[in-house]
Amino acid sequence: MSIQTTCSFCATGCNLEFEVENNNILSCKPVITHPVNKGLACIKGRNIAYQNSMEHRINSPLLRDEEGKMNPISWEKAYEIIAEKFIDINNKYGRGSLAFLSTGQIPLEEMAILGYIGRFGLGMEGDGNTRLCMATAAVSYNQSFGFDAPSYSWNDLMTTELAIFIGANPAISHPVPWWRLRKENKEAEIIVIDPRKTETAKMANMWIPVKLKGDLCLLYTLANYLIEKNYIDIEFVRNKIENFDEFKKFVSEYTLDKLEDSCGIKDNVLIELAEKIHNKKKVSFWWTMGVNQSYEATRTAEAIINICFLIKAIGKEGCGPNSLTGQCNAMGSRLYSAETCLFAGRKFNSENDRKIIRDILEIQDEIIPTRATLAFNEIIEKVETKDIKGLWIIATNPMVSYPHNTLMENFNSKIDFLVVQDIYYDTETAKEADLFLPTATSLEKEGTFINTERRLGAVQKVVEPPEGIKSDYEIILEIGKALGLNDKLKLDKWKTPKDAFNLMKAISEGMPCDITGVEYDNLKNSNGVQWPLRYKENLENDYRILFEDYNFYTENKKGKFIFETPQEYPELPNEQYPFYLITGRGGVGLWHTLTRTRNMPIVQHTYPKEDYLLISQQDADNLKVKDEDLVLVSSKNGNCNIKVKVSDEVVAGQVFISMHYNVANRLTDSLYDPYSKEPSYKYATVSIKKI
Incomplete structure (x- = not known):
């Protein structure tokens, strides 16, 4: 049996075809006719099935006991504990004492129900790791065009x-x-x-x-x-x-x-x-x-x-x-997670937008959020100050990916109750959890992604998840029911991912991202659809661009020049920290904090198991270091031991460390753009000392 689905790594939106027999994946190949990848796939996409390996996975929730040991429990018990803890925290400390941190790597429908139950149902703060990569683009497009519209x-x-x-x-x-x-x-x-x-x-x-x-x-x-x-x-x-x-x-x-x-x-x-x-x-x-x-x-x-x-x-x-865009569904996160805007990019302070959401979801106005969430870093800061007592982390690994991540050490001790929901039980973040919930991979569930060019693509279930492992959608829905939100949120309208899609579709009517002309089932085995596609519109082209009429999404239909005097450098190299540190991707086969690519044999054989500091020949000569020498790299935030690789990729005065190995973010700084609240990962000053 052949099954087509959208790749869940980057936001390119490649489509892959799997041959499956008896719930086993036999092969994976790129779809030749798809307008995005045209028969091409990178090594991550071609080897994506390795993320389904049971190595690093477990078949039941895990609960930490008084001695700190994680023990298997039933799903029913897990839902009961979450409901009890979350309700108790809300009752004791009020709305805003709970928060979630999510991702750009789960389907639109899962993001929507998470935002709905978390922000509408419990009054949570809730932000995604999309904040760490794409918030700038979203804010810029909104300010210049009137809407987040690549x-x-x-x-x-x-x-x-x-x-x-x-x-x-x-x-x-x-x-x-x-x-x-x-x-x-x-x-x-x-x-x-x-x-x-x-x-x-x-x-x-x-x-x-x-x-x-x-x-x-x-x-x-x-x-x-x-x-x-x-x-x-x-x-x-x-x-x-x-x-x-x-x-x-x-x-x-x-x-x-x-x-x-x-x-x-x-x-x-x-x-x-x-x-x-x-x-x-x-x-x-x-x-x-x-x-x-x-x-x-x-x-x-x-x-x-x-x-x-x-x-x-x-x-x-x-x-x-x-x-x-970076992640497979960061575009879905930006518009359909109810974090920085209401569903479909609607505004918190628009009475008309609130009425549309109220009527379609059949809910009371007072439970609809009135403002954007606190940003990712603000949530972490409120954990530090004990203002947030309960945290729910879904499909992200901030113990590694958060800037200046030494702040995240001993994170479990800083919070009353930490739930981590992930594919793998052994991520750095999962190891801090009080309760761990095992989830399905993208090949074990269904939904939709929106890629970097606004294209909705089907996520089809290629194989059934292993026994005891559930999709994020099912977990979030069952948590909502356990919290007693069924009547308040009309959760019977949200039984399946298709139900959630159709609700978001209805809410999108008349918006720039209108998808009322898209049918959930028709996305399967298709070329996908770029928004907007309005009700009864015919899709005449696989590639469509916006603003051909030069009418933008502002009230007067005009774009806007926006500008500001550049800021001073927040810190300059000095005698103590004489080098600039740049961070970034380390290779095609490496992804985020490596949790999803570590089981791929080609990655294991192609990439080093530890990170390297790239340094210019001039600086290497001055420091009297050569390839493979071990050095101590320090910033005002932390330090690390790392091997040297002399490279022509960096000029004198600059060094580079990749973002993947839990090294770079021990050095990066807690600096944020004032408008997007996105971290300044690419800039820090460091010292280097040969060991």
């Missing part, structure tokens, strides 16, 4: 004439579209703006090694140059975009003579970049975590959008300010 399709990468990657390394983070670009669009010119000579930069036509966090000044200088040279579409910006005169005046201060000092780039490099932009009809900008994970990330992303406004590189094939 406008592009993957076809734009295959038809662009000039692809400019800023803080993005798709050669390893989004390998399938990168391979397609190299194969299908060989004439496209590729420019990479990045302080590190990444795998993508090495294959680009032009690498611009901007000074670390000098990208905002670079973009403002580029905007000024384009305006001065009259390389802009003045009619478009006058008629369709707000604040042009103010923006023009603001960027006039960013002149070429200041460029090298602020960005580490000579003026002729920027002039060459600007001329390339001017001489191409189809120009596209692509960014990801190098932009998003910064203390001034939102304004940097908006500076990219501003450039596209200036040259009218939006609403057309091969163009756009295009954020590359």
Whole structure:
């Protein structure tokens, strides 16, 4: 039997076909006809079935006893304990004393029911690890367009004439579209703006090694140059975009003579970049975590959008300010988790939006949240201050992934009751749990993902989960019932993931992300559907872009130039910490904190079992270190012992550590963008000492 499903690693949205016999997976191959991956898959996707291995999994919930030992219990007992503990905490300390932390890697329907039971039912704070990677893009699109709406399709990468990657390394983070670009669009010119000579930069036509966090000044200088040279579409910006005169005046201060000092780039490099932009009809900008994970990330992303406004590189094939999303369903999390907005991007303070939700869900207005959740870091801080007493963590591993994660040590002792719901019982976070709930993998359940280009794709159950293991949807629904929320929340309307999808579909009517024309069952074995698709609309093309009419989602239908004076560096290298630390992905086969890729034989044989510090030859010579030497790396937040690898990927004064091995985040700082609340993972100062 052949079963097609959407890959649950990155947000590319590749579709895979599995041959299954007697509930055993015999093979996995990419779907040749799917418009996203066209027969391609990276090593994570091709080997995804290894995540189903029972190594590191268990068939029943585990409860910590008074001696600290984890013991198996029944699901009925687990639900009873959760209900008792959560109700007791709420009664003692009031609403807001409970919180959940979730993910961008479970289906839309599971995110929706979690937000519904957690935020509507219990008054929880609740944020996802999407905050740690994509909040910047969401806020930037909302502020510039009026809605969190990436406008592009993957076809734009295959038809662009000039692809400019800023803080993005798709050669390893989004390998399938990168391979397609190299194969299908060989004439496209590729420019990479990045302080590190990444795998993508090495294959680009032009690498611009901007000074670390000098990208905002670079973009403002580029905007000024384009305006001065009259390389802009003045009619478009006058008629369709707000604040042009103010923006023009603001960027006039960013002149070429200041460029090298602020960005580490000579003026002729920027002039060459600007001329390339001017001489191409189809120009596209692509960014990801190098932009998003910064203390001034939102304004940097908006500076990219501003450039596209200036040259009218939006609403057309091969163009756009295009954020590359990280996780398979981060787009679903952004719109359907009830964390930073109500379902389908509706507003907390809109009476009309609240009425629509109230009527469709048949609930009382007073249980609908009135504001966005506290951000991920604010929830952790309230655990530290004992304001949050109970925490429910679903499908994420913050003991490793949280910045300055030494703050997370002995986490269990800081909270009255910690529930961890995950595939694996031995993650660093699961080991801290009072109660562990074992969950199904993406191949053992159903639902939908929304990929980076707004495409809804079916998650089909490839095999049944092992006995005793349940889907996140079933677990969350049963917890809601155990909490006595069945009548209050009308949970009979939420019996299955399909029910949840249809509720979200109804709520989406009239919104930019309207999916009233999408049928849940029709997504199965299909090419997927990019939103919006409204009721009775015909899907005429597998690739669709937004803003072809240049009407944005603001009240006056205009986009908006947004800008702000760049911040001072939060900390500069000094005598104590003389190096900049950059973090990022370590390879195509490595994923987040390694829990889902560690069972893959190809990963075990291809990648090291420990992390390395990448350092320039110049700095290695000065420190008298060579490959494989052990060094102590220290920041003001923590330290680690790590082996050295001399590399041409970093320039003198910079070092690099990957994000995967529970090393980098012992050093990173608790700095956050003021608008998106996304952490500044890419920036810290460190010292290095040979051991």
